[in-house]
Amino acid sequence: GAVVSQHPSRVICKSGTSVKIECRSLDFQATTMFWYRQFPKKSLMLMATSNEGSKATYEQGVEKDKFLINHASLTLSTLTVTSAHPEDSSFYICSAYRIDEQFFGPGTRLTVL
Amino acid sequence: SQQGEEDPQALSIQEGENATMNCSYKTSINNLQWYRQNSGRGLVHLILIRSNEREKHSGRLRVTLDTSKKSSSLLITASRAADTASYFCATDEGISNFGNEKLTFGTGTRLTIIP
Numbered sequence: 117g118a119v120v121s122q123h124p125s126r127v128i129c130k131s132g133t134s135v136k137i138e139c140r141s142l143d144f145q146a147t148t149m150f151w152y153r154q155f156p157k158k159s160l161m162l163m164a165t166s167n168e169g170s171k172a173t174y175e176q177g178v179e180k181d182k183f184l185i186n187h188a189s190l191t192l193s194t195l196t197v198t199s200a201h202p203e204d205s206s207f208y209i210c211s212a213y214r215i216d217e218q219f220f221g222p223g224t225r226l227t228v229l
Numbered sequence: 230s231q232q233g234e235e236d237p238q239a240l241s242i243q244e245g246e247n248a249t250m251n252c253s254y255k256t257s258i259n260n261l262q263w264y265r266q267n268s269g270r271g272l273v274h275l276i277l278i279r280s281n282e283r284e285k286h287s288g289r290l291r292v293t294l295d296t297s298k299k300s301s302s303l304l305i306t307a308s309r310a311a312d313t314a315s316y317f318c319a320t321d322e323g324i325s326n327f328g329n330e331k332l333t334f335g336t337g338t339r340l341t342i343i344p
Contacts, residue, residue, distance in 0.1 A: 122271075158336075220274075221271050
């Protein structure tokens, strides 16, 4: 149990386009999900906390108008990277919170050309 | 928030040897967790140790926690080639605005097991 999926696993897009990444908890409901960003050979940096039915809380330095988060249901949160630029290229990982543990998705590698 | 530091940044050992990784953090914590990440993949939760615990075991894993020194160590015994991965510690940083934990990750240790 406690499986989290992400879609897509890889995406390549052109500068200026928007990309949506989905995070789903497959076998449990998660009122809270987290979005992280990871650069090559670096650690995970928390971007935002997503709560079902509420606005996301963004960490300092993360542009909320650029990284739109929608927690549409108890099993789905989406991250939309708007007007993507090459510097947005990264590995994006979500997690879903249950009891006192976070379960992580497999990640989405975004490459912006 | 400031990330914790992990030491060493990279570690290469022969298969069968033990691997020890250390993590230091800066704030008071409720618990500390260790995760493994294979290259380009998501995170796998290994073990959680609470602030009132000093040592915990799970299979070939042994975790210690010293809250007075704000440090933790992860020991992998009898290492295998499949243990090759990056290992991260993560601490809760208190309560998020929504009442649920936020995690702060350490910088990670890249472990390579040489067959």
